[in-house]
Amino acid sequence: MRADLVEQAAQIVKDPPILINMVSKRVRQIVSGHAVLVERRPGFREADLALLEIIQGKITIDNIDKN
Template identity: 50%
Template sequence: MNSIFIEEASKVATDPQVLINMVSKRVRQLSAGSRPMVSVEGRMGLADIALAEIAQGRLVVSKPENGEEPQE
């Protein structure tokens, strides 16, 4: 993983556990065949793509309401 992507994504998703969960879920989606929502440059791994999507605001977390599970 590229540390620059991590730093940029950390500015968007400030809670580390939420960031980990977002990246994990998105990596699973990408490995299952989902198309990246950002342009892939060079040798970006799936985690780098997920972090870039978060950093660019393509993936967002909605805050839970009334104790519901958060939606990504």
Template identity: 45%
Template sequence: MRDEYLIEAQKKIEDPNILINVVSRRVKQLKYGMKPLVESLEKLEPEDIALREIIEGKIDYELYYSADGL
């Protein structure tokens, strides 16, 4: 995982726990065959692709709150 991508992605998703969850879910999707939402001239690892997608605003997240507050 590239440090510069991680630093830039942390500016978009500040909570490290949420960032980890978003990246890990997207990595699973990429490994199961979903197409990347960003283009690159170089070969990137799935983790770097997910981070670039976050940086470029291609993927986002939504927090879920249940009715009972849990």
């Protein structure tokens, strides 16, 4: 995971265990075939994409199960 993305996401999701759980759950979803909600970038892995989704407001604690 990119440290800069973790720092940005931590500004949105203040509780670290919740952030970790959200990223882990979203990575599992992406790996199992769920659509990525942000533009894929070269060199970004699933965790980076999950963090970007959180930063951009595409994934929240309330809607993570709907994606």
